[in-house]
Amino acid sequence: MRDVFIAGTGMTAFGKFMDSSVRKLAEEATAEALRDAQCAPGDIQMAFFSNATAGILTGQEMIRGQVALRNTGILGVPIVNVENACASASSAFFLAHMAVASGAADIALAIGSEKLTHPDKMRSFAAIGTAVDLENLVAAREALTRTLLGTGGVTAGPDAASPVPVGAEVMPEKKGAGGKSPFMDVYAGMTRQYMERSGATPEDFARVAVKNQANGKLNPKAQYGGDVTVEEVLASREISGPLTLLMCSPIGDGSAAIVLCSEDAARRLGSDTVKVRATKLVSGRDRQPGDPGAVERAVAQAYEAAGVGPEDLDVCEVHDAAAPAELMIYEELGLCGPGEGPKLLASGETALRGRIPVNPSGGLLARGHPIGATGCAQLVELADQLRGRCGARQVEGARVALAENGGGFLGTDPAAMVITVLSK
DSSP states (O other): OOOEEEEEEEEOOOBOOTTOOHHHHHHHHHHHHHHHHTOOGGGOOEEEEEOSSHHHHTSOOSOHHHHHTTTTTOOSSOEEEEOBTBTHHHHHHHHHHHHHHHTSOSEEEEEEEEEOOOSSHHHHHHHHTTSSOGGGHHHHHHHHTTSOTTSSOOOBOOOTTOSSOOOSSOOOSSTTOOOOOHHHHHHHHHHHHHHHHHOOOHHHHHHHHHHHHHHHHTOTTOSOOOOOOHHHHHHSOEEETTEEGGGBOBOOEEEEEEEEEEHHHHHHHTOOOEEEEEEEEEEOOOOOTTSOOHHHHHHHHHHHHHTOOGGGOSEEEOOOSBHHHHHHHHHHTTSSOTTOHHHHHHHTTTSTTSSSOBOTTOHHHHTOOOTTTHHHHHHHHHHHHHTTOOGGGOOTTOOEEEEEEEEEEETTEEEEEEEEEEEO
């Protein structure tokens, strides 16, 4: 297998774009990624297109990638459609990496595009709610309560009048009335279990939201971002205790694209490249208490393949579908010991100017979570961090980066989990 490099990245702003479409968003991100890679549409030899919900929301169940990319100039080449819940885009990246590493293609495109906002919010929530085993939904809900928080993330839409996200699973029962998806009760239950074993408090979760909103303020493509206090996070409307509105990520629309290439192709293109040290995809499985979960299994594989450990990481993007997830993921990635997530956060080491900044983009909490695009958006951020392009949120001296992106639930595990390690 040969070395693979990121040659170009592109990303739309994330937000609520009621008049946009999966295709329009994909065209914008693709064009930007091609410009960045200094390559033409005709140079792309394979494309891997991710989307999670268009089949339900628009009726475009099949050939989504061929439809979305038909006006980009990427013509006649293999286009593979990828759906893996919230890990769809990182799964597309995994496949594009495999194509280049194996020699099947010299230059490949990985792209995620999602249009989640809809005039009928219930349609959006129904689409997201299919990321579990619907044939055995009762068993799936019971299994979710035993799964670590935040690795798949069913999230909800924001209130357009608010400067920061104000909803996770806020499912209107009628116009003007509030409600929530039962998934947030499950997440809240897992959070309470985490509080018992770690000593984490609602104030800790609020501090995650404060950190990521501050980072999002520095990201011009983030859906949200701003100055919010711990007190404001705690005072926001309770969704399912201890989770409040501002502890939960919004849904939205957006697209992110990445051009991957071989070393020979990188020399021909002459673009500013980032090396893919490892990308590992694992699936959920039924497991007994004490068995390693999908994050632990995937990150162990990624560390081994990349030849690095948690002590070598300079910057991370993780799947903070709700604020407590970030603390749990600290522990799963080995950034700290079991139960030490709150302590690591309090130390300031995961802040933007800390030892190991986590979610400098703002994460899902602030950057937003158009689920079929999230995985590539994380990698766009990390590639740009390694290339020194992130302006006020730049992590100085960043050389090694890690992304953690999960999707759905299967049994007692995230249904899909991708860990990717990049280096300059």
